[in-house]
Structure formats: structure tokens, C-alpha cells
Amino acid sequence: MTLKPILEGEKQYLVPLYQRTYAWQKPQLERLWADILAQAESLADAPNSPGHFVGSLVLAPAAATVAGGVQRWLVVDGQQRLTTLLLALAALRDHLRTENPREAERIHRQWLVNEYQCGSDLYKLLPTQTDRPAFAACIADDHKPTGGNIAAAYRYFLGQIAAVDDPQDTDDLRRIEQAIVRRLDVVSVTAEQDDNVHRIFESLNNTGMALSLGDLLRNHLFMLLPTRAEDVYSKVWVTMQKDLGTEHVETLAYLDLVLRGQPELRRSDTYLAQQKRFRPISHDESAVEAEIIELARRARHLTAILRPESLTELADRDVASALRRLAAWGGEAVYPVLMVLLDRRETGRAAPHEAESAMLYLESYLVRRMLCGRTASGINRALAQAALAAADAVDAAEGLREFLSQPRRYWPDDDQLAEGIETLSFYWVGRAAQRLFVLRRLEESYGHKELIDWDQTSVQIEHILPQTPTPEWLALLEPDVEPGEATTDLHQRVVHRLGNLTLTGYNPDLSNKPFADKQAILKSSKFSMTVELAQQPTWGLAQIQERGVALATRAAEIWPGPRRATKATDTSDQWQVVRRLCAALPVGTWTSYGDLAAVTGIHPKPLGNYLAAQPIPNAWRVLRGDGSISAEFRWPDATRDDSPAGVLQAEGVRFTDKGRAESGQRLSPLDLAALIGVEVPEEATNNSDEQRFWLQLDANQPPASRDAVRRLLDDWRSCGGMLSWGTGAQTSCFPVVRTSNGESWLWTLKPTSGVVEVVFQHLAVQPPFDDTAKRDELRHRINKIPGVDIPISRLELRPSFGLDLLAADAGVSVAMATQQWFLNELDNGPTSI
Incomplete structure (x- = not known):
């Protein structure tokens, strides 16, 4: 049917209070408006042409209607669409008020209100309680809303109608009205009193904004409260949803299941798992209400995690500080552990300083793994399991540390931490915010008497040895270049190490100026780690290595390690990265040992030995920095005697008269990182073409x-x-x-x-x-x-x-x-x- 029979007569459509609020935004509005205009044009050009299908409307009988009164229906599905169409009609009415008040009044009485009713019965549609004031303001004559999606949709249609109103065409706005009420087709599904309307709601396709798992869960829970829904919703759910935000209700439902002993649960299975959990008590409203109250209690913990500033009590300051650090690090993997810690504090089961210590161990676990090049793969499950272990421990902090210190948990010890800091390209690990986090914590460890206001300080990461080196900078590296290695190879291998990085607010001023020029700027820095660099007489490989050692010692003091040393292979299998990189090298390209070293942190010599000794795919595509074949290259298959240069030429690699592969076909470290999906900082790629030009030159x-x-x-x-x-x-x-x-x-x-x-x-x-x-x-x-x-x-x-x-x-x-x-x-x- 069309909208006309749906709105005619004294009817009222109630959106259940547990439905999501009005959510359509500009993309959905634009799509619907285009359909309305197309149908309006059809009325002018081909009035007998078919209308346009816009979706479904699922209705269920509301409470018994008094004979002769307003007929009421629950809108189980289609509320977004219905609300939007009524807002469009309200905007059309208001646009007409000046030039044709009689038509405006007709639209108001015919489509928007029940003319002879008053109070809430006046309105054809009653959205969720949250949206009702804004919607009523759009329908009423006295005022209009100023904020929210309802107001935005109303203003959108006001603007669009004003734009298409043609003073020379007296019927154009009437055609728009008729397009809305007579040319937009819907399938109206009317349920019987005993039908499972929630099952219908779940099954139908939604052509508007897809419902989230949190929306589905809320609908399901309140379907289980036929007599208590209004009270529980207003007293418990509304407050919880307001504090968390709709987008985090799903997160809460997932964490609730993890903490109930399902650490292997996939996020996408949250709704079905919660359905299953509630099934045994589905006919016990008291039990369902108790579970919703428990969810609300857990919601307070999640709110503290999302907004640590909400912890204002003196006793909470250290906990809030630790939560702020973990929030700055980012990611939801830590949430289960934090929920356990906050629950133990609230219920009085926590040992003294337990939460603060546990959060420091958690921070250390994350930071040390990053500094050693460990990916985040598997960390969600590991920390979900750690949360359950901490929940059952006498002291959650020590229980957490013991669990994460176990083999295969990959918590780097001090030796592995030092190796990672001294050899890996720090600038290419983690996210930009996490790299700044590490440098900030290192800076704070100097123990400033005058605290830095980080929120008001514009901070950037500075490469002392610049990313785009001048000949003067390359000359400083020249003494440390090894046989078979170009100066540019050494530069790529060390430029992104932590030992070469610092904090500054003068990044553009420093650029790639000579070290002597940089020193004058570095001396005036507010950052201790930056000022001490100005004391160096020069800056080359030796200084980068020495500073890497010093920062590794400082990092080990900030972030405590596991209970026991772990095997070297436990924390970082960089050889696996080498294999992935070689396997990804495309036909017709080559790279160098130095390029691989820049990405993996492994020195070119052991890299070459590894490639020569192992059956690594495409190993012949790894050459010396000048494009020549390494004299140490060997085929793993001793019976193979063909020339690697011949193989490369057959693949399309061009060689110069000097027997060197053409540099234009060489894959740089940035290219290699992209091949395997390593996240490279945007600031490192902004000028990647420029860097490549200078490197090729x-x-x-x-x-x-x-x-x-x-x-x-x-x-x-x-x-x-x-x-x-x-x-x-x-x-x-x-x-x-x-x-x-x-x-x-x-x-x-x-x-x-x-x-x-x-x-x-x-x-x-x-x-x-x-x-x-x-x-x-x-x-x-x-x-x-x-x-x-x-x-x-x-x-x-x-x-x-x-x-x-x-x-x-x-x-x-x-x-x-x-x-x-x-x-x-x-x-x-x-x-x-």
C-alpha cells in the first residue's frame, strides 16, 4: 500500500520505547528525496506509471482501543522510514505557510495530526521517548527543534523543498505531496495479537540503516518484559544508555559474556549468545529485570574505562591516571581485564593498590610487544583469558602478571626489549598515537619538576638523522658503511630506530638541516630527552646505537617485565617477516638486503646468510644495494646452476652495462611494508615520492x-x-x-x-x-x-x-x-x- 491509507483516519503509530532512536542522516535522506523527486516528475510526465517501493512496515496491535477512539499500532519495523516521510510532509507544510496557508493547514490536518484529539493522541506518530519532544516540535505550530537527527532531517527537507519550488509552476509542490503519500509503496505486514512480532522484526530486510547488535539485544530483552518494560526502561536502561552511548551498549553485552566465562566468543556472536543466555529465564520477568540491573552495574565500570575523568574521588586518582594512559594507548583488548579490576574494587575484593599495579603490567605487556615488533594478532583472546585468571586470583595484579608470563604469551623480557629498541624501525610499529605515547612516557621518566601540559603542547616526532638526508648527513654515515652496503642502505636501516627519534615542537624548523644547525634549536627544547641530544658532538651510527641502549634501560625501568625470562623465539619471529616479504616480491622487481633490514631490523649480513641457507621463495630477487648479485648467493638446491641474473632478466628486470639491476625496479622499504600490510606512518609516506627521487638520484x-x-x-x-x-x-x-x-x-x-x-x-x-x-x-x-x-x-x-x-x-x-x-x-x- 501507499502512505495514504496508513495515515487516513484517526490512527496513531507508536514506536516502542525500546526501539533505537531516529538515526537517519544525510545519505539516507538524500536517497529518499531523490526517489520523491523522481515520482513527482512522473506525476507530471506519466501519471499512470508505477510508484516506487521503499520498504516494509511491520505493525502489531497496541493496547485495546476504545470504540470510536484512535486506532493504535506498534511500529515493529519501519519507524525510520515512517518518521522521515512525516518530517518531509511537515517541512512541505511549513514551506507553504506563507504563499498558501490554506494548503498548509490541509496537509497538517490530513496527514500529520488527529484533528479532533488532544494531548499525545493528537499526533499520528509517537516516536521513542527520547525523540518525542523534537518530533512534536516539528509537527506543532509553535516552535521547531534545534538539535539532533530529527531536527536535522526536518531542516534538510525545508532546504530541498525551497530549492525545487518553481514560482512559474503552481502545481510542483502539490506533486511532491502526492509523490509522498500516493507514489511511495510499502509492504505493510500486520501481525495478529499472538504473533511473535520480534521474530518478524529480526527476519525482515531493512533497507534503511541496518540495526546494530545492540539494537537487536535491547529489543529482545524488553520483549521479555511485557508488564515491566516501561518501568525498567525508564529507571535502568535509559540512564545506562545515556552514560555509555548507544554504540557502546553492544560492547557492554560482549564484555558481559566474556566475564561470564566465554573468552573465545567472537564479537559478531554477541547477540545470539545473549539470546541463549536469557532463554532459561525468558518467562521470569523478575529474573530478566535482575540481569538488566546487573548489566547497568557493569556499565558503570565501562563508563569509567571510556571516560576516566568520571572518577573524581581522591582514592580513584591513581586508577584514573592508569586508565587514562591505557585509553591513550587505544584499543578494546584491555577492556575485559579492566572490567575485572573495577569490579573487584567495587565489591571490596581488591588487594591494596591492586588495580594500579595490574594496569601497569597491562600497559607494559602492550608496549613491550610493540617495541619488539610483535603484532596484535591473538591479543584479544589472550587478554580475555587473562581477565578470567585475574578474577579468580587472590591478588589480581600478580595473577595477571603470572598469566601473561607463561610461555606463548609473548611478553618480552629485558634482553628482548633492548634488542627490539636497538634494532627495529620504531617509527614503523604500532599506530602514530602509540609511538607518541612511548616517547611521552620516556620523557616523563626524566622526573620534571615542572609538568608539561601535554594537551596544550603541539608535539611531533623528530628524526635527528633526517628521513631525506643531504650529502652532508650521508657523509656522517660513510665511515660505518659495511662492504657491499651503500650509504643509503645504512641510512634506511637506522633512520627510524628509537635511538634516532625525539620529541619536538619545531619539526618544520629542523627539517634536514645539518646537525650543527639543529643543535641550536634542540638546546632550547622543553623536553629533557631532546635537550640532551644537543650535547652530542656529532650524530651518526655510534650515537644512534648508544642512545638506543640508554632508552632501552629507561624503558625497562618504566615498564616492568614478565616474572621470568622467555625464549628468544617467544617474542619476535622476524624471520617470519622476512619470509612473508620475500614471498610477496612481485615478478619484475627486486629489493636489497638493506631494504629488508630496514623493515625487519635484522642486520643485512645475517639476512644474507639466512636467505642463502633456507629455501626462501624469491630469494634471488634480493640483491646488494647497488643492484649487483651478492657473491655469497647460493641456490638452496645445490643441483641448480642457472644464473640468478638470468632468472631476473627472464622475469623482466633490466640490467645496466655494469651488470646491475635497474634501480627504477627496486622496491623500497616503504614498498615492502605496503606489500605485507605493515602500517607505515602517514608522515613517512607523504613525501615518499620525494624520498624515492633523492634515493634514486x-x-x-x-x-x-x-x-x-x-x-x-x-x-x-x-x-x-x-x-x-x-x-x-x-x-x-x-x-x-x-x-x-x-x-x-x-x-x-x-x-x-x-x-x-x-x-x-x-x-x-x-x-x-x-x-x-x-x-x-x-x-x-x-x-x-x-x-x-x-x-x-x-x-x-x-x-x-x-x-x-x-x-x-x-x-x-x-x-x-x-x-x-x-x-x-x-x-x-x-x-x-
Whole structure:
């Protein structure tokens, strides 16, 4: 049927109080409005065309209706749709009030209210108690709501109706009304008095916003309270739901089951498991009510976990502080343990300082695993089991520590912690907030007399050895480069270690400046860990290693370890990561031992030995940093005698005349991390193309050419230009500038092939260089670079010359002068950078 027979006559549709509140937002509103407009247009063009199906409406008889009174129905399903359509009609009515008050009054009386009733009986629809005031304000004449989804939907339709109202078409708004009440089809399912309406509700497809498991559970529980629902809902459930928020009711239901002895439960099975739990007491309203009251008690604990600031008592301050730290770390895996600890405190079963100690062990377990490169796989189940162990212990803190210290729980001891900090790429483990958390806790361990207001301090992680090193920085690493290793390989291997990182508020100012320049800024820092770095005479591999050792000692003091040392293989199987990375290497690509070392933290030498001794897939795709085959490479199958270079060439890897794999086909550490889904910080990938350009330049061009390119690009930026980067295997650099005619650039620099490509073809449509004479003047200026001789026949093409021609001072000086002339000649000059 359509909406017309549903609304005609004295009827009232009651949304049960245990239903979810009105939840439709802009995407759902936009979809419905598009359908309404389409049907309105059909009324004008093809009035006999079929309507549009919008879903189902499941109704059940409400309490007995007095003869001649309002007929009442419970809306078991479809309340979102019905509420939205009535809000659309209310908006249409209000839009019409000025230009056609008679039509506005008709819509009000015909579709929105029971004209001869008063009080709550006046309204055709009564939403849930939470939504009733806002909905009544939309339907009534005196005022309109200002907040919430109800008000937002009403205002949305007001705006849309105003936008489509055509003053030249007197019937357009009437067609919209008719589209709503006569052209939107629904399947109306009317249940009998004894039907299981909840089963119908569960089974029907919902084409609006899908119900959450928390919605389903709430509906189910209150179906079990036919005589007590109103009282229990208003006195218990409403307060609980308000404190937690609707989205966390499902979390509470899941935790309730875990703490009742189901640590293996999957989150998605929460609703069915709770249904099963309530089945034995489904006919005992007192028992059902008691269970809801118990849920509300547990909800107070979850509220404290979600909002530690709610613990305001003096005795709670240490607990609140520990909860804040775990909240800052993030994740729900710790919730079962925290629920147990708070329950023991509330019921008087906790030993002195039990909760604070247990939370520190919990924090340590999480942080140490991260610092050792351990993934979060299996941690939810492990901590759910730990919660049950802690619940039954005399002292929950010691019970938790004992449980997590068991074999296969992977809690790193002090030696493993030190190894992880000193070798792994800290910047690539965990989430950004967790990395800041670790550095903040390390900073706080210095024992400041003046506390830092972290909430008001803008803090970033600074790489002392920069992510994009200059030749001066690479020179500091040069003495520690090992045979077969490039300086850039060593840089990649150590740049993201914890020993190279600190906290600062001056990240942009520090950038990749020389260490001597950074020292002046570091000295004025508010952070102790940063100030002490300024005391170093220089900064290279030795300093990074020494600081890693010092931070590992400090970390072991902050985060206590397990009761006993564990086997080395218990905490970090980095060889498994190596195998995953090698297996993921695509055909036609290669990587280096240094690249693998940067991701895994394993030194290139043992890496090479491992790959040579084990049957690792695609091991032949791992080369030395310069693209050559390692002299130590061996096939695990001793009978195999084919050349690894030959295998790579057959796969599509190109080799230079010197027998080195082309660097443009090399996968960087960032590429490798992406292959296996390692989360790389966004700030490390923002400039990944730029980093790749410089790495490719350093790997393929001599120092004089590299220096000339840096001078040329620095000069471009100083003149108001900016740099854009290609995304292909060879990461080209485009020195671009924005003008009134769009982006323009003079040439493209290619780091692997080592050429400068002059883009006459692009300039041929860019004023003023669309003039052949102007392009020829540019050609003459470029030809002043010693060794460059571009013929006039190339003015429509993309000629190139070698980067090496810029190496001499005369070459790069002419190139910089040409750039400056080019910018001056552009029509209107640069407009924005």
C-alpha cells in the first residue's frame, strides 16, 4: 500500500520505547528525496506509471482501543522510514505557510495530526521517548527543534523543498505531496495479537540503516518484559544508555559474556549468545529485570574505562591516571581485564593498590610487544583469558602478571626489549598515537619538576638523522658503511630506530638541516630527552646505537617485565617477516638486503646468510644495494646452476652495462611494508615520492650531479616555484609553477636515467610559449649550457640532455638563470604556491 491509507483516519503509530532512536542522516535522506523527486516528475510526465517501493512496515496491535477512539499500532519495523516521510510532509507544510496557508493547514490536518484529539493522541506518530519532544516540535505550530537527527532531517527537507519550488509552476509542490503519500509503496505486514512480532522484526530486510547488535539485544530483552518494560526502561536502561552511548551498549553485552566465562566468543556472536543466555529465564520477568540491573552495574565500570575523568574521588586518582594512559594507548583488548579490576574494587575484593599495579603490567605487556615488533594478532583472546585468571586470583595484579608470563604469551623480557629498541624501525610499529605515547612516557621518566601540559603542547616526532638526508648527513654515515652496503642502505636501516627519534615542537624548523644547525634549536627544547641530544658532538651510527641502549634501560625501568625470562623465539619471529616479504616480491622487481633490514631490523649480513641457507621463495630477487648479485648467493638446491641474473632478466628486470639491476625496479622499504600490510606512518609516506627521487638520484648519479640538482631545485623554490613528483618506477621531479593558465613547467628531471627532459611539447599550448619564437628563445638559452645542443627541429618535442652537464658550475648557473627567465616570461607570473 501507499502512505495514504496508513495515515487516513484517526490512527496513531507508536514506536516502542525500546526501539533505537531516529538515526537517519544525510545519505539516507538524500536517497529518499531523490526517489520523491523522481515520482513527482512522473506525476507530471506519466501519471499512470508505477510508484516506487521503499520498504516494509511491520505493525502489531497496541493496547485495546476504545470504540470510536484512535486506532493504535506498534511500529515493529519501519519507524525510520515512517518518521522521515512525516518530517518531509511537515517541512512541505511549513514551506507553504506563507504563499498558501490554506494548503498548509490541509496537509497538517490530513496527514500529520488527529484533528479532533488532544494531548499525545493528537499526533499520528509517537516516536521513542527520547525523540518525542523534537518530533512534536516539528509537527506543532509553535516552535521547531534545534538539535539532533530529527531536527536535522526536518531542516534538510525545508532546504530541498525551497530549492525545487518553481514560482512559474503552481502545481510542483502539490506533486511532491502526492509523490509522498500516493507514489511511495510499502509492504505493510500486520501481525495478529499472538504473533511473535520480534521474530518478524529480526527476519525482515531493512533497507534503511541496518540495526546494530545492540539494537537487536535491547529489543529482545524488553520483549521479555511485557508488564515491566516501561518501568525498567525508564529507571535502568535509559540512564545506562545515556552514560555509555548507544554504540557502546553492544560492547557492554560482549564484555558481559566474556566475564561470564566465554573468552573465545567472537564479537559478531554477541547477540545470539545473549539470546541463549536469557532463554532459561525468558518467562521470569523478575529474573530478566535482575540481569538488566546487573548489566547497568557493569556499565558503570565501562563508563569509567571510556571516560576516566568520571572518577573524581581522591582514592580513584591513581586508577584514573592508569586508565587514562591505557585509553591513550587505544584499543578494546584491555577492556575485559579492566572490567575485572573495577569490579573487584567495587565489591571490596581488591588487594591494596591492586588495580594500579595490574594496569601497569597491562600497559607494559602492550608496549613491550610493540617495541619488539610483535603484532596484535591473538591479543584479544589472550587478554580475555587473562581477565578470567585475574578474577579468580587472590591478588589480581600478580595473577595477571603470572598469566601473561607463561610461555606463548609473548611478553618480552629485558634482553628482548633492548634488542627490539636497538634494532627495529620504531617509527614503523604500532599506530602514530602509540609511538607518541612511548616517547611521552620516556620523557616523563626524566622526573620534571615542572609538568608539561601535554594537551596544550603541539608535539611531533623528530628524526635527528633526517628521513631525506643531504650529502652532508650521508657523509656522517660513510665511515660505518659495511662492504657491499651503500650509504643509503645504512641510512634506511637506522633512520627510524628509537635511538634516532625525539620529541619536538619545531619539526618544520629542523627539517634536514645539518646537525650543527639543529643543535641550536634542540638546546632550547622543553623536553629533557631532546635537550640532551644537543650535547652530542656529532650524530651518526655510534650515537644512534648508544642512545638506543640508554632508552632501552629507561624503558625497562618504566615498564616492568614478565616474572621470568622467555625464549628468544617467544617474542619476535622476524624471520617470519622476512619470509612473508620475500614471498610477496612481485615478478619484475627486486629489493636489497638493506631494504629488508630496514623493515625487519635484522642486520643485512645475517639476512644474507639466512636467505642463502633456507629455501626462501624469491630469494634471488634480493640483491646488494647497488643492484649487483651478492657473491655469497647460493641456490638452496645445490643441483641448480642457472644464473640468478638470468632468472631476473627472464622475469623482466633490466640490467645496466655494469651488470646491475635497474634501480627504477627496486622496491623500497616503504614498498615492502605496503606489500605485507605493515602500517607505515602517514608522515613517512607523504613525501615518499620525494624520498624515492633523492634515493634514486643518490644511487645512480655521481656526487657532482647530485649537488647540481639540489642547487637547481633549491633555486626554483626560492623563485616561487614548487616541486611535484612522478609515481612511476623512476620517480621524476617536475619543477612546476601555477599561473592563470594552470600549471606549467620547464623541464623534468629523471634520476635513474640521468637526463633533463625539456618539455617543449607541453609548452606549445602554454602562453607565452605557444609562440614558436618564444620557445626558440628558450632553446637558445638552454643551449648555452656547455655540452647542450638542441636543434630547432625539436621545438615541438621533448628533447633531453644529461644531468652530468649540470655538474660543472657553468652548467648549473646557466640552468638557474634560464629558470628565472622562464618564470619572468610566464603570462601573469605565479599566482599561488
